[in-house]
Amino acid sequence: MDAWPTGRLLSTASRLVEHAWAEALESHGLTHAGLIVLHFLSTGPASQIELARRARVQTQTMSRTLDRLERDGYVERSADASDRRRHVVVITPEGADAFRRAHDLEATIFPELPQHDVLREALLQLIAATETRRWGDLDD
């Protein structure tokens, strides 16, 4: 496995970690993708396009993630009065509750690593190096 290309190591590690999360999250009625959204909404409402931009996914993907969150009663969508193209997405009390319960898991589920800080730094650099081409200049 030492011979694997770095991209493959990256996606394998990502899948393994995500799976460990998923196990913990499903007991709170949440998924990985949903948790990200609740995180963003915990500080206030947002449009779908803004949520997509911050999560670095396509608006179509975000649309379906919100479908599921809405189905489960964690968010609500309403038309924006001043711009009827826009939907304002708001977290519900149930959503805020689920987020609060799940929030600490994010930190604790990650395995102890001697290189944790270095890993974070390298990932941030890697993201910075690749994302501009795909997502343009983002400030968060």
Place this chain on the structure above:
Amino acid sequence: MDAWPTGRLLSTASRLVEHAWAEALESHGLTHAGLIVLHFLSTGPASQIELARRARVQTQTMSRTLDRLERDGYVERSADASDRRRHVVVITPEGADAFRRAHDLEATIFPELPQHDVLREALLQLIAATETRRWGDLDD
């Protein structure tokens, strides 16, 4: 984004890198998941369960990946005479060709990173720390 949990950084980085790959690979008629399989098969035939184990995916996932590779003419499945439960998977000349053309991309597509070696080492440790619970003891 500095405040993001490490798991989220990991999956975001993984998706961005994978997307850059995908662009390059599709010009060779390949996908990420397919390339891994061709890589494993380039040194000889294997059973589906063995391919799944080495790629760290479920056999059901591998089954469908092989469906697509077979559909595209890159691999062939045949029943194992000595154990009729088993399918022996073999790479075709077309598959070997596609693999050869794509092989170098894996290394060159990855962005230059000052921390490349440290990143690899951290990822290998992370995989080692998480995979045993899910995949048992593997020797590769």
Place this chain on the structure above:
DNA sequence: AATAAACAGTCAGCAGGCTTACTATTTTCA
């Protein structure tokens, strides 16, 4: 003012992860 362009969101369909549930074959062992 009318038309063109940009924008916000959705739908349909594919890929590749996952789980649960199934068939068919082989192995074990009572």
Place this chain on the structure above:
DNA sequence: TGAAAATAGTAAGCCTGCTGACTGTTTATT
């Protein structure tokens, strides 16, 4: 030997990425 257990593979259905094509609304241009 014959029944139970293990093994290899598939099917169906969910989630979350993606692309391409579409609707409806707003903004820009002429």
